Amino acid sequence: MDLQGELIEHPYSVYDRLRDTAPVCRVTGTDGTPAWLVTRYDDVRAALTDPRLSLDKSNAAEGTYRGFALPPALDANLLNMDAPDHTRIRGLVARAFTARRVEQLRTPIRETADRLLDRLGPAGSADLLAGYAFSLPIIVICDLLGIPEDRRVDFRGWTEALVAPDPARPQAVKEALVAMLGFLTELMAHKRSRPADDLLSDLIAVRDAEGDRLSEDELMSVAFLALFAGYENTAQLIGNAIHTLLRHPEQLALLRKDPSRLPAAVAEFARLEGPALLAIRRFATEDLTIAGVTVAAGETVLVSLSAANRDPARFAQPDVLDLDRDTSGHLALGHGIHYCLGGPLARAEVEIALAALLERYPTLELVDPAPQWRRSLRSRGLRELSVRYEAVRESP
Template sequence: MSTRDEPILVGTPDFKADAHARYAELRASGPIHRVRSADGSTVWLVVDYELGREALAHPKLSKDPEPFADRLRAAGQHIMLAGTGFGGNMLTADPPEHTRLRRLVSKAFTARAAERLAPWIERLSHRLVDSIEGDGEADLVASFTRPLPMAVICELLGVPQERRADLHRWTREGMGNPSEDQRAALLALNGYLRGLLDDKRREPADDLLSELARVHDDDHGRLSDTELLGTAVLLVVAGHETTVNLLGNALAALLDHPEQAAYLRERPEGIPAAVEEFLRYNAPVEITPARFATEDLLLGGQHVRAGQAVSIALTSASRAAAPADDADRLDVARADPRHLAFGHGIHYCLGAPLARIEGAVGLRVLLTRLPGLRWADPSAGIRWLPFGITRGPVALPVRFAGPA
């Protein structure tokens, strides 16, 4: 652990702009550190792969913030609690509630269900490329990495086409730095989904929100009003924002390493395995939401007191899964790239199979359809999201060859 008197400041725009170098410095001095987040709160931050696995599955680290609500409010973090509609879901629940909530939606996110969506995802990917192919240049965040995951999750949930841009704006702001803007975004998302769920009750359709509404109405006690809304909010936020950044981070890596892009163009069958390397190299969730120690415990040699918060820096821990002298090297042919990008333990990302399919299909279509894909201005550098728990590029301005 760092021996500094003041906690290290993380999560600021300066830190996030150079996150991998900062995390490497932290790992060099220990696997866990006392840090101060951009919102002013102080947490224990795990930066190591093995300790990250331990912390993610630790039975004495609770995901439920309610017993610690007074402490959170004192630190200005109350905006992420149930009042914004972000509570009452599996992300903020422990067993047995977590087990029950996860079971209700898990069938929609199995590997088999994701595979069934692959042809539709491919058609959508081609349509998105059709809209930019003749231009010779584009911002791939605005034209591809953002609309593809949003369309997929909205199709699954049954969100009308005309409201999808609103949902993306609310989720992006809702995942940002704690502020009144974040609170307003989450409340707007809450209000819209509450109304949409009421619509689904009156006129059910063949979608996941209608199914959740039926579970609520047909079997009281399995899904309360708060849990129904909280689950809907979580599915929208987690169901697309992380995949936006998975695709964006992968493309940024390929644009910085054109020889790796050329390798995958020649061997497209290797793209699904390469997705795992992209997840290791630059995980789309930078830092997990806090867990809370239910009693005093020892973690990475440090004494964590009951009630203290612990977060895992997935971006750091995933890169640290490789040997130290090879952690910063991108290798799309790497054998068995381990990572924690989707977490570990009972809270392992439910949407991981779908995210993997979207990543592999989307990258294959882009690499195939856009020869000569390159940075529009190689000297400009990447602007990373400046706040929040996610990691991804703000924009991907590129040039490419037009259609033959």
């Protein structure tokens, strides 16, 4: 198997090998073009704040990086930008995601989680990925952005096509992008004609009053990123966390006994099984050296957040789930100026999803303990999560 295939099948054992033997290693990137893969914690953390590593694709050497051919109206997003454009746009969006704003969302998020669990009923078995882990963040982000219920469509199918492309259906990526663009164009027209108290209406108002602060493409791209970056990772982390917890009954018991451990537990799930295996690709703006390896100007650099989070030089016994661990400095949500804007929201959602599930179902078990990971170089997530549940504790 080639290195890319191995990374898809067994990311963590390949990362272990690379950290030891080739901490900056030549690989084939997700788009089939060459890239450098960085795996040690210190190098990854430094790369995330290195101004010589740009997110702007125009810094890629000609004929190298291809990536997704996004239309301009989706491409002008924060994850393709450096300062000062990045600083300007992030400032406009950041106020929707402050820790204070997220605190106000906790009660509505819990109500949504309870409604979803009501549908599962007191006992049975179900795929919690489809019926819970995905549904919750989709509803939360649609509410936050102000997407009316009758306009909520198959977001999951679209993101799946981008995040874990099916090699047998190469046209699916383009179809998903066209569908997303069509959806967002109609949505923006709808919100313009009927503004309300939500993030998209606020941004449209900024755009229409002060066009120099936000272009039309940037406006669309903010909506694109917030909607699609927001729920996919959160859903996968909810799924990964439930799966990991159900495979560790002793840690599950600790959490049930003392739910105040939940925030720390969520950080540990993110460190151990964070859905973003890789940060967004970066491009060297000049020749530079990482761990003694020369990266030439224009080359693509992939930094592995998951490899860093399991680096034994940073976290002792990194493959062990330990809810008492000091997880500070984990990189599951990135680091530096691109640190996840939705971090506080994502943490709150995962915490609430777990709290509601554990409170309502004293009995929870995996139907099939062997995980079915989907095939992706960049995203760690399950295909399904079948769980048996009961609102009554089984007698010992």
